[in-house]
Amino acid sequence: MGATQTAVQHGAAHAHDEHEHHEHHETFITKYIFSEDHKTIAKQFLITGLIWAFIGGLFSILFRIQLGFPDADLTWLKPLLGEWIDKDGKMDKDFYLALVTMHGTIMVFFVLTAGLSGTFSNFLIPLQVGARDMASGFLNMLSYWFFFVSGILMFVSIFLETGPAGGGWVVYPPLSALQEAAPGSKGGMTLWLLSMAVFIVSSLLGSINYITTVINLRTAGMTFTRMPLTIWAFFITAVIGVLSFPVLFSAALLLVFDRSFGTSFFLSEIYINGQALHHVGGSALLFQHLFWFLGHPEVYIIILPSLGITSEIIATNSRKPIFGYRAMIGSILGIAFLSFIVWAHHMYMTGMNPFLGTVFMFLTLIIAVPSAVKAFNYVTTLWRGNIVFTPAMMFSIGLVSLFVGGGVTGIHLASAAIDIQLHDTYFVVAHFHLVMGASAFLGMMAGVYHWFPKMFGRMMDERMGYIHFWLTFVGVYCVFFPMHHMGMAGYPRRYYSFTQFDSLDAFADVSAFISISAMIAFGAQLLFAFNFFYSIFKGRPAPSNPWRSNTLEWTTPRFPQHGNWPGEIPHVYRWPYDYSKPNAPEDFIPQNVPYSETLESNLPYEAIFVEQEKEYEPERFGTPEAKKNS
Amino acid sequence: MMFYVILILGVIVFVGLLGFIYRVFALVNLSKTSGENYERRTGKSAAVNGLSLIIFFVVGMVAIFWYSDAVKIHYLPEASSAHGSSIDNLFWITTIVVFIAFALVNALLLSFPFIYRFKDNRKAYFYADNHKLEIVWTVVPAIVLTVLVLMGWNVWSSVTAPAPTGSLEIEVIGKQFNWMVRYAGKDGKLGRHDFRQIDDDNAIGMDFKKDFKTNADDFTASELKLPKGQNVLLKIRSRDVLHSVFLPHFRVKMDAVPGMPTSFWFMPTKTTEEMRAQLSKEGRPNAAEFDYILTCTEVCGNSHFAMKMKVSVLEKAEFDKWYAEQEPWAVKNKEYLQKKGINVGGLALNK
Ligand code: HEM
Ligand SMILES: [Cu+2]
Ligand SMILES: [Cu+2]
Numbered sequence: 001m002g003a004t005q006t007a008v009q010h011g012a013a014h015a016h017d018e019h020e021h022h023e024h025h026e027t028f029i030t031k032y033i034f035s036e037d038h039k040t041i042a043k044q045f046l047i048t049g050l051i052w053a054f055i056g057g058l059f060s061i062l063f064r065i066q067l068g069f070p071d072a073d074l075t076w077l078k079p080l081l082g083e084w085i086d087k088d089g090k091m092d093k094d095f096y097l098a099l100v101t102m103h104g105t106i107m108v109f110f111v112l113t114a115g116l117s118g119t120f121s122n123f124l125i126p127l128q129v130g131a132r133d134m135a136s137g138f139l140n141m142l143s144y145w146f147f148f149v150s151g152i153l154m155f156v157s158i159f160l161e162t163g164p165a166g167g168g169w170v171v172y173p174p175l176s177a178l179q180e181a182a183p184g185s186k187g188g189m190t191l192w193l194l195s196m197a198v199f200i201v202s203s204l205l206g207s208i209n210y211i212t213t214v215i216n217l218r219t220a221g222m223t224f225t226r227m228p229l230t231i232w233a234f235f236i237t238a239v240i241g242v243l244s245f246p247v248l249f250s251a252a253l254l255l256v257f258d259r260s261f262g263t264s265f266f267l268s269e270i271y272i273n274g275q276a277l278h279h280v281g282g283s284a285l286l287f288q289h290l291f292w293f294l295g296h297p298e299v300y301i302i303i304l305p306s307l308g309i310t311s312e313i314i315a316t317n318s319r320k321p322i323f324g325y326r327a328m329i330g331s332i333l334g335i336a337f338l339s340f341i342v343w344a345h346h347m348y349m350t351g352m353n354p355f356l357g358t359v360f361m362f363l364t365l366i367i368a369v370p371s372a373v374k375a376f377n378y379v380t381t382l383w384r385g386n387i388v389f390t391p392a393m394m395f396s397i398g399l400v401s402l403f404v405g406g407g408v409t410g411i412h413l414a415s416a417a418i419d420i421q422l423h424d425t426y427f428v429v430a431h432f433h434l435v436m437g438a439s440a441f442l443g444m445m446a447g448v449y450h451w452f453p454k455m456f457g458r459m460m461d462e463r464m465g466y467i468h469f470w471l472t473f474v475g476v477y478c479v480f481f482p483m484h485h486m487g488m489a490g491y492p493r494r495y496y497s498f499t500q501f502d503s504l505d506a507f508a509d510v511s512a513f514i515s516i517s518a519m520i521a522f523g524a525q526l527l528f529a530f531n532f533f534y535s536i537f538k539g540r541p542a543p544s545n546p547w548r549s550n551t552l553e554w555t556t557p558r559f560p561q562h563g564n565w566p567g568e569i570p571h572v573y574r575w576p577y578d579y580s581k582p583n584a585p586e587d588f589i590p591q592n593v594p595y596s597e598t599l600e601s602n603l604p605y606e607a608i609f610v611e612q613e614k615e616y617e618p619e620r621f622g623t624p625e626a627k628k629n630s
Numbered sequence: 631m632m633f634y635v636i637l638i639l640g641v642i643v644f645v646g647l648l649g650f651i652y653r654v655f656a657l658v659n660l661s662k663t664s665g666e667n668y669e670r671r672t673g674k675s676a677a678v679n680g681l682s683l684i685i686f687f688v689v690g691m692v693a694i695f696w697y698s699d700a701v702k703i704h705y706l707p708e709a710s711s712a713h714g715s716s717i718d719n720l721f722w723i724t725t726i727v728v729f730i731a732f733a734l735v736n737a738l739l740l741s742f743p744f745i746y747r748f749k750d751n752r753k754a755y756f757y758a759d760n761h762k763l764e765i766v767w768t769v770v771p772a773i774v775l776t777v778l779v780l781m782g783w784n785v786w787s788s789v790t791a792p793a794p795t796g797s798l799e800i801e802v803i804g805k806q807f808n809w810m811v812r813y814a815g816k817d818g819k820l821g822r823h824d825f826r827q828i829d830d831d832n833a834i835g836m837d838f839k840k841d842f843k844t845n846a847d848d849f850t851a852s853e854l855k856l857p858k859g860q861n862v863l864l865k866i867r868s869r870d871v872l873h874s875v876f877l878p879h880f881r882v883k884m885d886a887v888p889g890m891p892t893s894f895w896f897m898p899t900k901t902t903e904e905m906r907a908q909l910s911k912e913g914r915p916n917a918a919e920f921d922y923i924l925t926c927t928e929v930c931g932n933s934h935f936a937m938k939m940k941v942s943v944l945e946k947a948e949f950d951k952w953y954a955e956q957e958p959w960a961v962k963n964k965e966y967l968q969k970k971g972i973n974v975g976g977l978a979l980n981k
Contacts, residue, residue, distance in 0.1 A: 093932035175871040182931045268889025269825040272870040319754040350885045351892030354790035365779045372771045382742035384755035389676045408728035415782035424927040490878030492927040495935035506704040523642035580754035
């Protein structure tokens, strides 16, 4: 790309270097708690996210016990759940819905938005673009602490006497707006809304930082077309977040008004508890439009970072350039744009004008194309590679498999006519878990295994990683694949039990099988937890570049200090995917290796870069002019 | 059953513990040795994991076919509505197309790692892009998707087209936690309603003050009876929160929204009796007790899962007979109406 740009950034990088030289007086509090260092903040997000994943997973196990074994006596859960198990040993029906709602909310927002973007955007953006830190360390710190507060609010709601929010993670009014409609619409719902409002603030602070850092703080030579796909993914994810989260904020705000101040944005003509309410003229559909205007982009906020991580890991471990780098960027951009104009595919059966349904059906099927392109590109990257089986690689392959498996059923659901039958059945549960829930979770795990050495300076145990992978991967398929068939048999989601729906309870065995598989998959995560925490302290010391990777983070010391690089920030000369370049002595050429040092492997069109290097960094070539300057 | 859960959890914890202890020792050993781990790239784990991926694919595919066949007996029977079979066709065409794509991509994805596993003496093929290939796999899915979406559009347009004239209007009202139905009576017109008129007796809020005449002959029923071979227009509304009308056997679904009436029309094509006969011919369990159902698919509170109503489809003649015999709600509730100060003088005429 533009040589002038390179030169300008070169200067900027130097300027930035200088202000880093003053001393830091760090106390325990500034170093580990109110830290402004992106690496520490990333770890805070990661560990908080993992704790939430554990809670969210535990909730799914609890409601899977109910679904898999509807006749069981659950008295043994009383010590944990108290009054939520009644005297006959049955789970409370409202509590079931609360569990489902909390599970969805926690997984979507706390684990796979904050836990995922918060961890890897924070950790990798400065390290991979070559920056000392985020654009604003202070806002970054605030972002974490807002997330923390929002988590506390949600956590507190679990212990309310009326339970946490219970209307599903989409909190559709009027159910969520009317306190008298369900216990889960009382205090728990208030806290849910508060928590989400705070969460959105956190997310926006984070996203603005990511965007600014990527745009402004790239090191010399790091043009947009030399950025690793991870960075592209995090960058675009942040843009999507900035554009869509405020809409959820407004929806939440209006809902607060309806709940507490008697407005009628979403309410109309309601008779409940023996009383006709005063609300007229509101529209329940308005909320759904607002919600899904965030909700659909949200699924890409969840999956894009994972796809970015996967791109990086698959290329590195195939020892091959990612196939179709530009097509990958193009599809990220295409997905990002299209993700804003498909939201109403969640609303075909809401009574919305069927013509709108038609429009959204066409738009939705367009978005399938860039998604398919990504999958094909991954497969082609593996083709004729020289594949190293790290746990991260296994998880990445697993991610692609699940992404394809869940993606294809999106084509059913996008087609409005088919969706008539499938909407709000278990088919949908199968679809979205495969395509974004489980696959993004696998992506997150891949990222942890891959960047653990850089985060903690130690290696995780590989064999345990493989076991973790296999139990998780097989478990996920066992849990979610059979749900397709339940959906085809018409089983609706968010049902406490199916004895009413189907007097035969034909899928009872399948349900039990699913529940057992879920428990095993959940158990496998304990293995991961052990491996993770144990390796932080006792893992094998990590070599500086354990995966022989090209990106800049591996040029930092084993324990990068505040500022990341002890000396000058490395300059970037090439794209990040020069793996197995013909005639190169090694099977990788890091981004900070100039073309002028790899003459033997330069491709014909790369000769011009050598010339540019001579022009802009004459000092490296020992020209008389350069000597004079130094 | 609970016993098994506890057993399995116990086993998991136990195995986990063993694993932990074993690894503690192993890790302690490892943490003493440091250094580069390039040599690990060629270890045994590659072959084991790579082969496992292939085995997973093969076993998985077999399992998918086996399982899909084993539960076939529980799939919904062939649609009992005119439009339902076109939805089913679409579903199966789409399923076949995407399953092929799913299987192909996974076959490559899960076999390449083993085939191209790391060898020290090999170098990966430096293959950064190929525009022709990329164009092909952008255009081919685009075409396939276009065909699918056009077919879907066709069905969607006809299903959502305005109801044909002469459709039988039936009102379905959702409330926490049951469905209510109202038929239009002799005049074939549903009377006006107003949520402010709702009370314990007048649960669906018929507005006799503003619209006595059309309401007077309307009758309610405790199950949804439908005539075979006639277009039925469901007029759907909700009294309190969102619900969703779901008639799985008819491939019908539409939300019930307070303050915003919705509708869905379709034509039942099989009576309950015919369906029972068909099911027993297919050898399905409990075919003789089969009943169509109306259920709820939008979460509406704790008894959402139990919000069910029986549906029966009758031969047209039988249905008409039943319809004519029904006593209007207003007649049954004369005293209530009088108490409300409504002049019920005209009711006798309707009877
Ligand atoms: C142990 C792994 C998991 C299991 C066994 C599981 C299982 C389930 C099941 C059965 C439901 C439907 C419950 C119902 O409709 O009654 C559900 C809902 C949901 N799950 Fe999961 N899930 C898991 C992990 C995840 C992950 C990683 C995500 C992240 C996206 C996720 C997101 C959701 C969401 C958004 C819902 C919808 C909640 C709602 O209806 O409001 N789940 N899960
Ligand atoms: Cu969507
Ligand atoms: Cu419901």
